Every structure is written in structure tokens, then in C-alpha cells.
Amino acid sequence: xxxxxxxxxxxxxxxxxxxxxxxxxxxxxxxxxxxxxxxxxxxxxxxxxxxxxxxxxxxxxxxxxxxxxxxxxxxxxxxxxxxxxxxxxxxxxxxxxxxxxxxxxxxxxxxxxxxxxxxxxxxxxxxxxxxxxxxxxxxxxxxxxxxxxxxxxxxxxxxxxxxxxxxxxxxxxxxxxxxxxxxxxxxxxxxxxxxxxxxxxxxxxxxxxxxxxxxxxxxxxxxxxxxxxxxxxxxxxxxxxxxxxxxxxxxxxxxxxxxxxxxxxxxxxxxxxxxxxxxxxxxxxxxxxxxxxxxxxxxxxxxxxxxxxxxxxxxxxxxxxxxx
Amino acid sequence: xxxxxxxxxxxxxxxxxxxxxxxxxxxxxxxxxxxxxxxxxxxxxxxxxxxxxxxxxxxxxxxxxxxxxxxxxxxxxxxxxxxxxxxxxxxxxxxxxxxxxxxxxxxxxxxxxxxxxxxxxxxxxxxxxxxxxxxxxxxxxxxxxxxxxxxxxxxxxxxxxxxxxxxxxxxxxxxxxxxxxxxxxxxxxxxxxxxxxxxxxxxxxxxxxxxxxxxxxxxxxxxxxxxxxxxxxxxxxxxxxxxxxxxxxxxxxxxxxxxxxxxxxxxxxxxxxxxxxxxxxxxxxxxxxxxxxxxxxxxxxxxxxxxxxxxxxxxxxxxxxxxxxxxxxxxxxxxxxxxxxxxxxxxxxxxxxxxxxxxxxxxxxxxxxxxxxxxxxxxxxxxxxxxxxxxxxxxxxxxxxxxxxxxxxxxxxxxxxxxxxxxxxxxxxxxxxxxxxxxxxxxxxxxxxxxxxxxxxxxxxxxxxxxxxxxxxxxxxxxxxxxxxxxxxxxxxxxxxxxxxxxxxxxxxxxxxxxxxxxxxxxxxxxxxxxxxxxxxxxxxxxxxxxxxxxxxxxxxxxxxxxx
Numbered sequence: 001x002x003x004x005x006x007x008x009x010x011x012x013x014x015x016x017x018x019x020x021x022x023x024x025x026x027x028x029x030x031x032x033x034x035x036x037x038x039x040x041x042x043x044x045x046x047x048x049x050x051x052x053x054x055x056x057x058x059x060x061x062x063x064x065x066x067x068x069x070x071x072x073x074x075x076x077x078x079x080x081x082x083x084x085x086x087x088x089x090x091x092x093x094x095x096x097x098x099x100x101x102x103x104x105x106x107x108x109x110x111x112x113x114x115x116x117x118x119x120x121x122x123x124x125x126x127x128x129x130x131x132x133x134x135x136x137x138x139x140x141x142x143x144x145x146x147x148x149x150x151x152x153x154x155x156x157x158x159x160x161x162x163x164x165x166x167x168x169x170x171x172x173x174x175x176x177x178x179x180x181x182x183x184x185x186x187x188x189x190x191x192x193x194x195x196x197x198x199x200x201x202x203x204x205x206x207x208x209x210x211x212x213x214x215x216x217x218x219x220x221x222x223x224x225x226x227x228x229x230x231x232x233x234x235x236x237x238x239x240x241x242x243x244x245x246x247x248x249x250x251x252x253x254x255x256x257x258x259x260x261x262x263x264x265x266x267x268x269x270x271x272x273x274x275x276x277x278x279x280x281x282x283x284x285x286x287x288x289x290x291x292x293x294x295x296x297x298x299x300x301x302x303x304x305x306x307x308x309x310x311x312x313x314x315x316x317x318x319x320x321x322x323x324x
Numbered sequence: 325x326x327x328x329x330x331x332x333x334x335x336x337x338x339x340x341x342x343x344x345x346x347x348x349x350x351x352x353x354x355x356x357x358x359x360x361x362x363x364x365x366x367x368x369x370x371x372x373x374x375x376x377x378x379x380x381x382x383x384x385x386x387x388x389x390x391x392x393x394x395x396x397x398x399x400x401x402x403x404x405x406x407x408x409x410x411x412x413x414x415x416x417x418x419x420x421x422x423x424x425x426x427x428x429x430x431x432x433x434x435x436x437x438x439x440x441x442x443x444x445x446x447x448x449x450x451x452x453x454x455x456x457x458x459x460x461x462x463x464x465x466x467x468x469x470x471x472x473x474x475x476x477x478x479x480x481x482x483x484x485x486x487x488x489x490x491x492x493x494x495x496x497x498x499x500x501x502x503x504x505x506x507x508x509x510x511x512x513x514x515x516x517x518x519x520x521x522x523x524x525x526x527x528x529x530x531x532x533x534x535x536x537x538x539x540x541x542x543x544x545x546x547x548x549x550x551x552x553x554x555x556x557x558x559x560x561x562x563x564x565x566x567x568x569x570x571x572x573x574x575x576x577x578x579x580x581x582x583x584x585x586x587x588x589x590x591x592x593x594x595x596x597x598x599x600x601x602x603x604x605x606x607x608x609x610x611x612x613x614x615x616x617x618x619x620x621x622x623x624x625x626x627x628x629x630x631x632x633x634x635x636x637x638x639x640x641x642x643x644x645x646x647x648x649x650x651x652x653x654x655x656x657x658x659x660x661x662x663x664x665x666x667x668x669x670x671x672x673x674x675x676x677x678x679x680x681x682x683x684x685x686x687x688x689x690x691x692x693x694x695x696x697x698x699x700x701x702x703x704x705x706x707x708x709x710x711x712x713x714x715x716x717x718x719x720x721x722x723x724x725x726x727x728x729x730x731x732x733x734x735x736x737x738x739x740x741x742x743x744x745x746x747x748x749x750x751x752x753x754x755x756x757x758x759x760x761x762x763x764x765x766x767x768x769x770x771x772x773x774x775x776x777x778x779x780x781x782x783x784x785x786x787x788x789x790x791x792x793x794x795x796x797x798x799x800x801x802x803x804x805x806x807x808x809x810x811x812x813x814x815x816x817x818x819x820x821x822x823x824x825x826x827x828x829x830x831x832x833x834x835x836x837x838x839x840x841x842x843x844x845x846x847x848x849x850x851x852x853x854x855x856x857x858x859x860x861x862x863x864x865x866x867x868x869x870x871x872x873x874x875x876x877x878x879x880x881x882x883x884x885x886x887x888x
Contacts, residue, residue, distance in 0.1 A: 046772055061490075101539065173606075270594075
């Protein structure tokens with residue numbers, strides 16, 4: 001990629017370069033902050049990882065314990081540990097997970113695949129349902145709109161956990177349409193993504209409908225109508241574009257939240273993923289893994305926000321003009 | 325025709341086993357074994373060709389084929405049993421690795437990979453004679469060098485085996501004296517070896533695989549009746565049958581390959597989901613049936629519930645003897661006498677498990693049933709002892725004090741990892757001991773918080789249980805070498821060191837006597853208040869037959885079959 005940055009600077013190319021450098025700086029600052037806070041937090045909560053790992057059903061002698069402490073570098077001063085973690089993290093090496101005994105990064109990548117599938121499916125589902133819902137009901141005062149917005153409120157205030165169990169009880173245990181568990185293919189993804197997606201649908205619908213209604217009450221809507229454009233075309237081509245700004249911001253934030261919040265869904269449906277290993281990592285004070293997970297989520301969060309920023313320019317031509 | 329063909333080798337097999345256990349190998353014996361092996365191979369070929377179901381010696385005819393979907397409540401981080409102490413790892417790995425010896429449900433040892441063995445008088449030298457013709461699923465032959473490689477790997481501190489290494493004990497050397505003979509020698513007498521060897525943690529894995537694999541955390545290659553196809557953290561494991569398996573443990577009900585085609589362990593932490601999946605037929609078996617749901621499962625005529633009590637140390641309250649007030653034996657005895665164990669266990673577990681009557685559970689070797697009558701609820705005794713010990717003042721709530729010091733004791737419990745029933749249990753204990761004037765405070769902590777508090781000696785009571793059929797487990801919980809942070813001796817006593825150390829290596833008679841004395845002393849000195857006999861509870865479809873139990877109270881699936 002650096003090759004791209006050093007291309008002869010025309011007026012158009014240098015701006016994105018500066019823009020990218022600026023944002024790269026932001027990314028680094030966020031990651032460094034996240035890593036530092038995580039390190040301090042994990043060191044502050046009581047319980048050392050070696051005692052946790054060697055407790056319970058495990059029995060180890062002193063020599064083994066000493067070796068573990070040494071292997072994990074826990075015998076060194078905190079400052080040295082901090083510096084080592086940061087130095088290694090810079091090159092994407094978070095060290096070996098204490099409990100999984102594999103490089104933290106490979107544990108994370110392995111778990112990220114099913115979580116991304118789940119989160120992606122839930123977001124796509126939520127966005128499509130919300131768009132249809134908002135287009136159909138914006139501006140209408142009674143009937144369908146009342147029923148749907150009531151339903152939205154109910155869904156918003158229902159825990160994902162419970163939605164998951166109800167969906168399972170109905171569609172899996174009673175009707176046998178979908179398998180209960182596992183990461184086996186599309187069929188196993190349907191119920192978890194609905195469970196995770198429904199509350200999002202509700203939230204996005206409300207925001208999108210508000211945006212649409214506001215857009216439809218603007219003078220330009222009247223102008224468009226007078227040109228004889230159909231109601232559907234007005235809503236899809238003009239109204240939606242206005243409402244999309246708020247929704248894109250929200251979706252970005254939600255996706256980051258969904259990645260972290262997938263733990264409940266993963267627990268109910270017995271899916272492997274980031275949520276499960278995050279919980280385990282914190283329980284066992286698995287510093288390399290916790291650090292890796294936090295850095296990854298911070299990175300995802302920053303990247304998504306940058307993408308949303310970029311998306312603004314696509315959605316709203318006025319912003320493009322303002323920049324130039 | 326087929327049945328005849330099968331029953332003949334089975335008969336031979338039992339004859340040859342009995343001889344093997346006597347430690348004799350005659351020419352006839354060898355001949356019989358060969359005959360048996362050939363017979364089984366022939367039978368396998370026939371079975372594979374015709375697809376007929378074979379009958380085993382048990383009353384229920386076993387059906388060959390089918391996939392057992394097994395919902396489990398707990399996940400494991402590492403599937404390699406030699407570097408994990410997890411009981412879930414052990415349950416899954418049991419199907420994939422074989423052990424040198426087997427241990428039957430009645431605690432007797434049977435041949436397995438070793439067809440016979442000898443130990444010297446003072447338990448410092450063991451000789452194992454391996455069975456011939458055993459291979460790992462990667463084709464590597466299982467010989468003495470393979471066994472040596474496995475044990476050397478576990479003994480190497482760099483392997484960080486955490487549990488398996490402790491089962492091997494103070495080994496001096498492991499030698500492969502010829503292709504089929506393994507000799508293990510000890511620095512100090514060590515009697516618990518056979519029991520340790522029978523557990524999956526010391527199961528034998530392919531040395532070729534172990535040398536090649538960069539990491540063994542997600543894979544196992546063993547010689548067992550099933551092959552591990554995949555293990556996914558947070559999701560489960562898939563196992564498929566090995567068609568050429570022919571060296572099952574001596575305690576098994578049949579010989580030859582396993583009956584099930586495949587086993588799928590599915591990790592489902594949510595109890596209602598496990599139950600729903602079982603009753604809707606998506607799973608054929610689940611573990612950890614919540615006590616509150618037990619009735620409804622039992623009432624379902626499609627389902628069966630099987631409960632297996634753990635051997636080892638019962639779920640108990642361990643009283644910290646290193647500081648006041650429990651440094652005073654009278655206060656400890658008063659506390660022990662004030663706990664209404666039966667009522668507390670009933671309140672928490674609805675009669676689904678038994679209250680404990682001793683530090684060891686009945687399934688443990690050398691469990692002494694006579695201890696039960698030596699302690700129990702006696703409020704009068706509790707009050708008398710506390711008066712004697714000087715805790716005579718009482719406040720308006722009925723809590724005693726002495727010299728301005730309230731009789732307050734702190735119990736730390738894992739609020740995240742422990743079950744809801746265990747919390748109900750300690751709340752019932754809290755209610756019970758208050759009648760004698762104890763203020764029992766329950767301090768919720770997480771796993772790390774618990775470890776930190778125990779290590780810092782900042783507790784009066786800790787609670788846990790240990791699963792092991794071998795009474796040497798008492799050493800881990802009561803020897804001063806394991807006082808926290810070095811180990812699990814939460815009572816912090818050193819008064820049993822002599823007996824526990826002696827009992828590790830001495831003769832069977834002496835061990836029985838010593839462990840009897842240790843049990844009597846643990847209860848008599850009120851180091852603990854045993855609460856319940858922890859149990860593994862399996863719920864399954866009635867079509868599932870032939871489940872047997874390992875001495876770690878986990879189901880063995882080698883003999884299991886699913887009727888259509």
C-alpha cells in the first residue's frame with residue numbers, strides 16, 4: 001500500500017493521503033490507549049493466572065509452577081511486562097494464550113469467523129427488515145404503523161437471551177425447522193441471527209422512520225410530488241437517502257456492539273465465537289488473549305467508524321462539496 | 325450362523341483374560357489369543373460386508389450404527405488429555421485414547437493395552453507387558469517405545485501437563501526394555517500408579533503424531549475405538565468409529581469395534597436449551613440436568629435419567645484452622661454440629677443427590693462407612709462447645725461474641741462458576757448455623773478472586789470437591805505441601821502429613837488402615853463439614869443402551885448403542 005501513497009501528488013491524490021495519515025494516527029492512539037487500559041485493568045483485578053490455571057482439577061508441583069511463571073514472563077517487573085506486550089502487539093504478536101496454549105492471534109482469528117458470520121447476518125437482516133418496515137409505515141398514523149412500532153418497542157426491551165430461547169422453543173423444539181446448535185452451515189445460522197437481529201431491526205426501524213418522515217415533510221418532497229413522481233419512488237429515491245445518514249452512523253456503532261454482544265446469542269445457541277473466548281479469557285486472567293481481543297475490537301471499531309465517515313460522502317453530495 | 329461365529333471368540337476372550345490376570349502366559353493362551361484375533365477380524369469383515377447387527381453379551385441386543393448427539397454443559401479449552409486437567413477433556417478423550425490398564429466400576433483393575441503387569445513389594449518398580457497388534461489411528465504401532473515417549477513427554481516440565489504428571493508420581497525412569505515391555509521405577513514407593521494409569525489423562529497417543537504436531541491443543545491421535553475428527557472450542561467435538569478397533573478394556577461388555585458410528589459432543593451451556601433439544605429428539609443424551617427439572621425428565625416416558633456418584637472427596641466446607649475462630653477445635657466441632665446437612669442438601673437439590681456422611685464418597689477405595697455415625701447435627705453439643713470456648717455473649721440477633729469479637733466467619737464462593745443450587749445450599753447452611761450463634765457471611769467472588777483470597781489466607785471457609793477413585797487424593801487436599809498458594813489444602817493443616825505420606829507407597833492392608841485413620845481424624849478434628857456426594861447426571865433417550873461408567877464418574881461410550 002505505501003506505493004500508492006507515494007504516487008505523484010496531484011491535487012486529488014494528496015488530500016486522501018493526508019486524510020489517511022491523519023486517521024492512521026488516530027488508529028494508533030486508540031489502540032495504544034486500549035492496550036494500556038486493558039493491561040492496567042487485568043493487573044488490577046485480583047487473581048494471578050498461574051494459580052487459576054493450576055487450581056481446581058489440576059495439580060502441579062513448585063518446579064512446574066515456577067516454570068509456568070517464567071514462561072509467561074510473569075516474574076518480570078510490571079513495566080517490563082507492559083513494554084514487552086506493547087512491543088509484541090505492534091507486530092500483531094500478543095503472545096501465547098495461557099489457557100488455550102496457542103498464539104492468541106490464531107485463537108482470535110479462529111473464533112472471529114463464526115462471530116463475523118453471525119454479526120454480518122444479523123446486521124443484513126436488521127437493515128433489510130428496517131428499510132422495508134420504515135418505507136411501508138413512515139408518515140402513516142394508524143393501522144400497521146401502530147402495531148409495528150408497538151412491536152418494535154417490545155423487541156427493544158426484550159433481552160436477546162430470551163428471544164433466543166423463545167425462537168428455539170418454537171422453531172427448533174416444536175416445529176423442527178432448524179437445528180438447535182452448532183456452527184454447521186446456513187440452517188444453524190438462521191435462528192441465532194434472527195435472535196440477534198430482531199432488537200437491531202427495531203432500533204433501526206425507529207430511526208429510519210423518523211428520518212423518512214422528516215424528509216417527507218421537507219419542501220423538496222412537495223416539489224418532487226408536484227413533478228408527478230410516484231409515492232414509492234419518492235420514498236426510495238429521495239426520502240431514504242436523507243434518512244440513511246443517521247442510520248449509517250447507528251449501524252456502524254451497532255456492528256461494533258453486535259460483535260461484542262454476540263456472547264449471549266453464542267451461549268444460548270452453543271456457537272463458538274469471540275464472545276465465548278472473551279468471557280473465558282477474562283475469567284482466567286489470560287492477559288495475551290484479553291489484550292488481543294481488546295486490540296481487535298478497538299481496531300474493528302475504528303475501522304468501522306472510518307468506513308461510516310467515508311459512506312457519508314457517498315450518501316450526501318453536500319458533504320463532498322464542502323470538503324473540496 | 326453369524327451369532328455362533330460371534331459367541332465363540334467371545335468365550336475364548338474371557339478365558340484368555342482370566343489367565344492374563346493371573347499373570348501366566350502359556351503357549352495355549354497365545355494360541356487362543358491368535359484364534360480370537362483371527363475370529364474377530366473374520367467377523368468384522370462379515371459385519372462390514374453384510375451390515376448385520378451383532379449382539380453382545382449384555383441382555384439388550386446392541387445395534388450397530390447411528391450417531392449419538394450428546395449435549396454437554398461445560399466446555400474445555402484443550403482437548404489433549406495429557407496437558408489438561410479438565411474432566412470434559414477426559415470424557416471426550418476417553419473414546420480416543422486407550423490406557424495401559426482399565427478400572428472397572430467396582431474399582432478392580434483389568435487388562436487393556438497392558439495384558440498383564442507386575443509390581444514389586446514396596447511399589448517402586450512396575451513392569452507392564454503390552455498387548456500385541458495394537459495400532460494408533462495414524463497407523464503407527466503401539467509398542468513400548470510409544471508408551472515411554474508419552475510418559476517422558478508428560479514428565480518433562482516443559483510440557484506443562486498440570487494434572488497427568490501428578491498422576492504418574494515421583495517417577496525415576498520409564499524404560500522400554502523390549503518391544504512389548506515397559507518398566508517404570510520410582511524414587512519413593514508409589515501405590516496409586518495403576519489408578520492413575522487407568523484414567524484418560526495418561527492415555528497413550530501416537531508418538532509420530534506428537535512429534536510432528538506443532539500444537540496438540542485441538543487434536544488427539546490415539547488407539548481408541550473412536551477417532552477425533554474435529555474439536556471446536558465453544559462448540560463441540562465430532563468423533564467417528566474406528567472399524568479395525570479390537571483391543572477394548574477388560575471391563576467392557578463386548579469386544580471389537582464400538583457400536584456407534586459417530587459421537588457428536590455439543591456444547592450447550594444453557595440448561596433449558598439442552599433439555600429442549602433432548603426432548604425434541606435433536607440430542608440423544610445430555611449432562612447436568614438441573615435438579616429442578618429432574619422430575620419432569622423422569623416423568624417423560626421417552627427419557628431415562630442415570631445418576632453416577634463421584635468417587636473422591638465429597639463437596640465439603642473446608643475450615644481454615646490457621647486463624648481464629650476455627651483454630652479452636654471446639655469452635656470447628658460446634659460449627660460441624662450446627663450444620664443440618666440433610667436439610668440443606670434437600671433444600672438445594674430436591675432430593676436428587678445424597679448428603680455426604682464422610683470426607684470420602686462411598687465410591688472411593690478404602691471409604692470407611694463407620695465414620696458416618698461419628699458426627700452429625702447436634703445443636704445442644706454446638707452450644708455447649710461454644711460456651712466452653714468462651715463465646716458466651718449473644719446479641720439481639722442471636723450471634724455470639726467473645727471479648728467484643730463477633731462469631732463471624734467468611735465463606736468465599738465462586739458466584740460465576742458455581743451452580744445456583746450450590747448457592748442455595750450455603751444459604752441453607754447459613755440459616756442452620758445461625759441457630760448456634762454463628763454469623764456465616766457469604767462472599768461472592770469469581771475464580772480469580774477466589775484464588776487470590778485463598779492464597780492470601782483471607783477466608784474462614786472454602787468449598788470444593790475432587791473426583792478420584794484413589795484415596796491418595798486426600799494428600800492433595802490435606803498435606804501441608806499443598807497449603808495455598810502451593811495447592812488446595814484450604815484447611816491449612818499439617819497434622820496428617822505422616823499418615824498421608826506413608827499411605828502413598830505402602831501395602832494394601834496398611835493403606836486401608838491409614839486411610840481409615842485419616843478419614844476418622846478429618847471428621848473428628850472437624851477440619852471439614854462434608855455436604856453432598858457430587859454426582860454426574862445423565863439424561864438420555866430410552867433408545868440409548870450400554871452406557872458404562874469410568875471411575876471419574878463420566879460415561880464410557882465404547883459399549884453404548886442406539887436402538888432404532
